[in-house]
Amino acid sequence: MTDKTILEKIKNIVTPYVQRKEGLEDFSDSTDFISDLKINSANLVDVILDVEDEFNIEIDNTSMEGMLTAGDAKRIILTKMEN
Amino acid sequence: MEKRVVITGLGICSPNGTSIPEFETALRMGKSGITFHPQLKELNFSCQIGGKPSISEEKIADYFTPLQLRGLNSSGIVYGVISGTDAFKDAGLELAEEDSPDWDTGIIFGTGILGVDKFREAIHLIDAGKTRRLGSTSVIQTMASGISAYLGGILGCGNQVTTNSSACTTGTEALLMGYERIKAGKAKRMLVGSCGDDGPYVWGGFDAMRILPGNYNDKPEEASKPMSTLASGFVPGSGAGALVLEDLESALERGAKIYAEVLGGEVNSGGQRGEGSMTAANNEAVQRCITGAIFNSKIKASEIDSINGHLTATSKDSVEIKNWVEALNLKDDFPYINSLKGMTGHCLSASGSIECVASVLQLDKGFIFPNINCEKIHPEILALISEESIPRETIEKSINILAKASFGFGDVNAVVIFKKYV
Numbered sequence: 001m002t003d004k005t006i007l008e009k010i011k012n013i014v015t016p017y018v019q020r021k022e023g024l025e026d027f028s029d030s031t032d033f034i035s036d037l038k039i040n041s042a043n044l045v046d047v048i049l050d051v052e053d054e055f056n057i058e059i060d061n062t063s064m065e066g067m068l069t070a071g072d073a074k075r076i077i078l079t080k081m082e083n
Numbered sequence: 084m085e086k087r088v089v090i091t092g093l094g095i096c097s098p099n100g101t102s103i104p105e106f107e108t109a110l111r112m113g114k115s116g117i118t119f120h121p122q123l124k125e126l127n128f129s130c131q132i133g134g135k136p137s138i139s140e141e142k143i144a145d146y147f148t149p150l151q152l153r154g155l156n157s158s159g160i161v162y163g164v165i166s167g168t169d170a171f172k173d174a175g176l177e178l179a180e181e182d183s184p185d186w187d188t189g190i191i192f193g194t195g196i197l198g199v200d201k202f203r204e205a206i207h208l209i210d211a212g213k214t215r216r217l218g219s220t221s222v223i224q225t226m227a228s229g230i231s232a233y234l235g236g237i238l239g240c241g242n243q244v245t246t247n248s249s250a251c252t253t254g255t256e257a258l259l260m261g262y263e264r265i266k267a268g269k270a271k272r273m274l275v276g277s278c279g280d281d282g283p284y285v286w287g288g289f290d291a292m293r294i295l296p297g298n299y300n301d302k303p304e305e306a307s308k309p310m311s312t313l314a315s316g317f318v319p320g321s322g323a324g325a326l327v328l329e330d331l332e333s334a335l336e337r338g339a340k341i342y343a344e345v346l347g348g349e350v351n352s353g354g355q356r357g358e359g360s361m362t363a364a365n366n367e368a369v370q371r372c373i374t375g376a377i378f379n380s381k382i383k384a385s386e387i388d389s390i391n392g393h394l395t396a397t398s399k400d401s402v403e404i405k406n407w408v409e410a411l412n413l414k415d416d417f418p419y420i421n422s423l424k425g426m427t428g429h430c431l432s433a434s435g436s437i438e439c440v441a442s443v444l445q446l447d448k449g450f451i452f453p454n455i456n457c458e459k460i461h462p463e464i465l466a467l468i469s470e471e472s473i474p475r476e477t478i479e480k481s482i483n484i485l486a487k488a489s490f491g492f493g494d495v496n497a498v499v500i501f502k503k504y505v
Contacts, residue, residue, distance in 0.1 A: 016150050042219040046153070049218055 006074050013050045017043045029071030088265045091339040092174025092327030094166035097437050098134030098320050098427045107444050110452040111477045115304035115426050117318050126283050130295035132303035134320030134428035135281040154220045157198035162323035163230040163278030170325035171238055179239025187271035189242030190231045191261045193253035195432030198225035199284040230278050242270040250491030253277045254435025259348045261328045271333040279433035281321030308456040309394040309422035310464055317395040320428030324436030341504040342447045348499035349375030359494040366406050373410035376498035384411040387418045388482040391442045393490045394422035395429045401463035408467050417468040425455040435489040442487045446503045449481040
């Protein structure tokens with residue numbers, strides 16, 4: 001799976017939770033889930049569950065804490081998929 | 084100075100109608116909302132029928148955002164949000180702006196138990212060791228105040244936002260709590276009401292108590308028989324009712340439609356003393372609640388034109404009638420009395436608010452809806468009041484004052500007095 005495909009999948013996953021839709025226009029590694037997309041912090045656990053289902057991985061609490069941007073999520077997904 | 088309180092908005096999610104016009108038509112026609120539920124049969128329920136509002140997925144999508152709809156599995160929240168939002172819009176009120184709530188508007192929206200289906204989902208996940216799979220929606224859909232929290236966020240209310248709970252008295256109690264808050268000048272508007280989940284996990288406990296009818300599974304619409312000689316237990320129901328209460332001055336300033344005035348009311352408890360218990364009412368308490376409501380409303384018993392009773396369709400209906408007769412001290416000139424439960428079943432925590440909406444519609448539109456499934460009135464009731472007081476056909480008639488009562492497990496009572504606003 002290419003970086004671009006993963007990023008596209010992450011974008012699809014977060015879209016329903018996004019409260020600032022303009023933030024999706026230039027979705028990239030640096031897109032911050034909370035400040036750029038205004039995702040309610042309580043919904044981050046739902047994003048994690050959706051990511052787990054999509055990529056068939058499990059994301060522990062420590063990894064979750066480091067997942068602030070789309071790029072973070074991509075790196076964590078890639079690492080988990082390698083393991 | 085005490086504020087006068089009027090009703091400026093109505094919303095409904097009843098087994099026999101999910102909009103105010105549809106509900107009014109159902110009331111006039113005496114339309115039953117009781118249906119057979121195959122799921123209850125599969126689960127070996129004795130009573131396999133119930134009252135459940137009929138709502139399409141499309142309608143639900145009009146009231147919730149796509150995000151709110153994800154994992155939404157709480158029927159009480161669905162019914163409460165639909166009726167509450169409708170009442171708010173019916174009152175001509177606008178959702179608060181993005182940055183600031185409406186400080187003058189609050190919510191008291193009760194329930195008995197909320198999100199039981201969601202809670203069941205959570206229990207299965209937790210028992211399977213998958214607690215982390217619950218996601219973020221488990222808490223907000225199962226906390227009792229989930230309903231007032233959902234409505235508070237959707238509408239943007241900045242006054243008191245809370246949920247009350249007092250079994251089958253809940254809805255009528257919520258109305259009186261909102262009334263008191265406006266009367267005291269602490270809020271200009273209060274959205275009041277109550278909701279109740281449907282389904283086996285709410286109704287099962289009552290089936291186990293053997294207080295539901297088990298012999299009408301093939302003729303559900305005939306099962307709920309308040310005041311009838313054939314009454315054999317209440318039919319469980321669900322749904323929600325909502326009313327916007329408003330300071331009269333505020334309503335007049337806004338030029339809002341006024342459905343009726345809340346003159347006053349009373350809430351009390353029998354303390355589970357005397358003949359009162361967890362599940363039965365202390366009759367002295369019921370009578371004190373009725374006389375207290377009349378006193379607080381500054382009217383005379385003889386001014387009451389119509390009563391909307393609690394009258395659940397058990398053998399205790401005659402005891403309620405006796406309490407009304409003794410409290411009002413009227414016999415030959417006893418007012419009209421009806422029960423909505425013949426059409427909707429007993430909607431439990433939602434019953435009080437659904438029935439308050441039905442009561443207010445009667446005052447506003449000038450009619451008295453019929454007692455259905457009551458072909459033969461119970462002889463103990465006929466020994467107390469005349470047959471003419473128990474309409475079996477719709478009466479088109481302007482009424483001025485209506486008394487509405489709700490009673491609940493825990494030996495709790497609420498009575499409210501409504502008056503036509505002219």
